[in-house]
Amino acid sequence: MRNILIALAALLLAVPAAAQIIVPPPAPGAALPSPEWPNQPADGDKGPAVGGRAYQRYRVAAPIAVLASFDQVARLNGAPGEASDVATDPLYGDTRLTITLASFNARQFRPIATLASPAIATGQLIRIWTKPIANVEPRLDSYKIRLYSEGNPSSPGANYHEYNAAGLIREGQKNAEQRWGSFTIPVSAFTAVGSGANLSAVTWAMVTMQANSSAGMSIAVGNVELVANALTKAKFVIGFDDQYPATINYAARAMARYGFRGVLYLSPAVDTGRTGKLPIAQVKTLHDYLGWQIASQAYSTENNVGPGGIESMTADQRTAETAKLRNWQNGMGLSGGGHGSYFGNVGPTNMLTYPMFRNYRSVRAYYFGEFGTVETYPWGDPMRIRAMGAGEFQWGNSTVLFSTYWKNHVDRAMSQKGVGFIVFHDGLSGSMSNWRPAFDQLLAYLDANRATIDVVTVDDLEVP
Structure with a gap:
């Protein structure tokens, strides 16, 4: 037996020891590869989700x-x-x-x-x-x-x-x-x-x-x-979906002339850093220097059905979608994500997917066309805040965008001491000739009526 052990030891000594595999660290500042981030941005900010806190739901107002x-x-x-x-x-x-x-x-x-x-x-x-x-x-x-x-x-x-x-x-x-x-x-x-x-x-x-x-x-x-109406003065919120650079660039410059701030709804794994979408550096600029609220939209998909769609996920996976989004925002130092929005065909009436939104403080819906009463504060339903679509999908290049639709929305907010809420997609890109002049008219009108209406973010109302 002793001879066998000696022979075995000699054999092991004769064979080169298995080399330790050393993986060189990534270059300083380089983003770690991740299947959730198929496209890495130039500044290397897309990393794995980090820990953070998801806000609980908005408090429902007690009746008088x-x-x-x-x-x-x-x-x-x-x-x-x-x-x-x-x-x-x-x-x-x-x-x-x-x-x-x-x-x-x-x-x-x-x-x-x-x-x-x-x-x-x-x-x-x-x-x-x-x-x-x-x-x-x-x-x-x-x-x-x-x-x-x-x-x-x-x-x-x-x-x-x-x-x-x-x-x-x-x-x-x-x-x-x-x-x-x-x-x-x-x-x-x-x-x-x-x-x-x-x-x-x-x-x-x-x-x-x-x-x-x-x-x-x-x-x-x-x-x-x-x-009780919590407002003694009307409010107006200007929101933006889907991170269209041309629209955001025009809006940010125009709004900054008046000191107005917007609300940007972010879908990081869907849009951020992709071709034709805002780079993360610009999202940070909007947040850090212009005071915009960076609210939540989707995380990895805006589809409700099909491969990878929200309805194809388990309940736990849907919960993880919102948790990862909130954690990513915290890791980027972006505030305002406790307020979210529905997206695609996922809305407040989709009872399969609705529970995934319950960890938000409030959630915005997108309404086509006008409505006779604007939102209120306290919200009519904090999990279905009514916002009027600016009109890319229903009014096209209308010549009365401001005079009929947007101005009426502002006027209703002022007369009802409520919250006017409008949401843009890519209408301000310059492809429709009437949109930028109408947007300029909207901002000038809001500025002229500062005595009776304020331009605010959702956080201004919910987290004063």
Whole structure:
């Protein structure tokens, strides 16, 4: 045995020892290769995600008063047969108040009690809660909130202020079953019926609902609440999606002349440093020197379906997408990513992907066309902030971009003491002749009305 060991030792000594493999370190400042970053930028800033904190959700504002309590059928005055308590996904307690309409008949939903002390509604907001169950879009014809300062739910009287929220609900929540969502409407947007209500002494509210089809629709409803308007002066947010250099370059120069700052929604692994997109160095300049907010969009993909699409991922992978994006922003020293945006076909009504956005403080949606009431603050729904698309996809090279669409949006914000919100893609590239002059008009108009409206970022509102 001893001879065998000696022979084995001699053999090992005779064979050159396996050389230690030494990998030379990357050159100073060079980016580490990563499958998440197929294109390395010139300044080598694309590295692996680093640790950081994802913000929790925005706090929902407490109401000043509940003008109508809609938590169960037993708390309705003269409940119509279309109302029922359903033990599924309740907003309050253990059941939800659900309305199923299978006719063209309007139905009234009245509380059993009025406020003990009248509430001052002037200048404030009305918040409603709804959850579409089936066929709300396109079958909800009207969802009218009525504010009363006289009478009672048993004998309402003919004098009240009214607002039809059907358009808000249909556009914001669509047709199939969705999550509970809220909408806020400035009291100034309500119109008087009869002699109207005394808005300085509102005591209760009613909802009237009507379908435009007898084929059937179902919707769950919640309370009608009075919420304090946090704004004494209108605000305006100018946002930019998809990192188009020509548009950002023009906008940054033009806005800097007035000291205005924008909100840039970033999709780093999709856009940053790619051909035809902003380089990371310029994103840092916008943030560090011009004070722009760098908000969140997508991380590795903006597709909802197909290979690598958001809907093809597991729930854990979707959660990781937002976590990696937030961590990357922290590593780059970019602030403002606690506020995000939906993208592609991934939106607030996509219930498969919606949970991935819950670690944001708030999320912006993109609306086509105009809407009668601008956003409010507190947000109508912090997870579905309504922003008007600037018009690249709906108005093209319109000659009335400013005079009809953008100016009207500013004017509504000022009259309602709300938040005007507009989002650009690549309209300012110079390819459409009317866009840059219209943008210049928009900025000049905002500047001329500084006494009644401020240009802000979302962080200015949420993280003052």
